[in-house]
Amino acid sequence: MVEKSKKAEVLNLSFGYSPAVKVIRSINLPIYQNTVTALIGPSGCGKSTLLRCFNRMHDLYGQVKYEGEIKLYPESVNILSSTVDPIEVRMKVGMVFQKPNPFPKSIFENIAYGLRVRGIKKRSYIDDKVEDSLKKAGLWDEVSSRLHTSAAALSGGQQQRLCIARALATEPDLLLLDEPTSALDPISTAHIEELLAELKKSVTILMVTHNLHQAARTADYTAFMYLGDLIEFGESDQIFTNPKEQRTENYITGRFG
Numbered sequence: 001m002v003e004k005s006k007k008a009e010v011l012n013l014s015f016g017y018s019p020a021v022k023v024i025r026s027i028n029l030p031i032y033q034n035t036v037t038a039l040i041g042p043s044g045c046g047k048s049t050l051l052r053c054f055n056r057m058h059d060l061y062g063q064v065k066y067e068g069e070i071k072l073y074p075e076s077v078n079i080l081s082s083t084v085d086p087i088e089v090r091m092k093v094g095m096v097f098q099k100p101n102p103f104p105k106s107i108f109e110n111i112a113y114g115l116r117v118r119g120i121k122k123r124s125y126i127d128d129k130v131e132d133s134l135k136k137a138g139l140w141d142e143v144s145s146r147l148h149t150s151a152a153a154l155s156g157g158q159q160q161r162l163c164i165a166r167a168l169a170t171e172p173d174l175l176l177l178d179e180p181t182s183a184l185d186p187i188s189t190a191h192i193e194e195l196l197a198e199l200k201k202s203v204t205i206l207m208v209t210h211n212l213h214q215a216a217r218t219a220d221y222t223a224f225m226y227l228g229d230l231i232e233f234g235e236s237d238q239i240f241t242n243p244k245e246q247r248t249e250n251y252i253t254g255r256f257g
């Protein structure tokens with residue numbers, strides 16, 4: 001694979017929920033543009049914690065201290081800097097969670113909401129963006145005739161694709177997915193996996209997954225974390241067929257975790 005340009009980069013990042021205990025330690029990780037990067041590792045190793053640094057989600061729960069940087073390119077701005085507004089960061093970095101969490105609104109309003117919050121009022125623009133986002137999320141054909149009905153009536157898999165559409169509507173630079181298919185059936189999972197290949201043409205994706213086959217199938221790059229450290233990062237082919245580190249090999253062959 002030809003090495004791509006970086007969309008983001010984690011530099012010496014450490015973070016803890018309390019000052020005494022670092023949950024992730026001195027992480028360095030490049031995120032290449034228009035690729036999918038999978039974060040794998042045993043439960044509690046810090047995958048979600050790392051992901052939530054990218055959209056400054058930790059800031060929502062009180063005083064937090066990040067050590068190190070996450071640079072977003074090409075601007076080269078450190079999104080963890082205390083001078084950067086977390087709300088600005090979340091406009092550039094979208095997130096989708098394990099459990100689909102649509103707003104208790106119509107399908108249309110779920111997507112239009114984020115645009116309105118950003119001050120967009122033009123009806124034709126919002127209509128186009130709703131359609132475009134639903135198409136990108138592979139949901140348009142299933143919902144185009146019922147855009148103004150409740151999102152709660154969609155299946156779990158459809159709700160998750162709606163959450164992806166909602167995240168895409170504001171044209172983020174980065175899309176964070178935290179175990180996006182773990183609550184879904186195999187068909188909905190396959191649907192979202194296929195979608196990732198399309199989505200990465202327009203957005204750079206960082207995804208936490210426990211499903212190693214999913215990482216091998218969908219991710220261009222994979223990072224293996226263990227007890228707060230980033231043990232190994234590389235092209236997924238290399239990580240899954242020829243890991244350099246013994247701990248990576250132990251994990252992917254099911255010897256622990």
Ligand SMILES: Nc1ncnc2c1ncn2[C@@H]1O[C@H](COP(=O)(O)OP(=O)(O)OP(=O)(O)O)[C@@H](O)[C@H]1O
Nearest residue numbers: 017018023041042043044045046047048049050210
């Ligand atoms: N809000 C929180 N407050 C305090 N400690 C937390 C909090 N969230 C996570 N932790 C701790 O941080 C460590 C890393 O948790 P994290 O959720 O990042 O792991 P993970 O790799 O995503 O695990 P899983 O695969 O189970 O989702 C764990 O020891 C966890 O107990």
Ligand SMILES: [Mg+2]
Nearest residue numbers: 047048049208
């Ligand atoms: Mg997690």
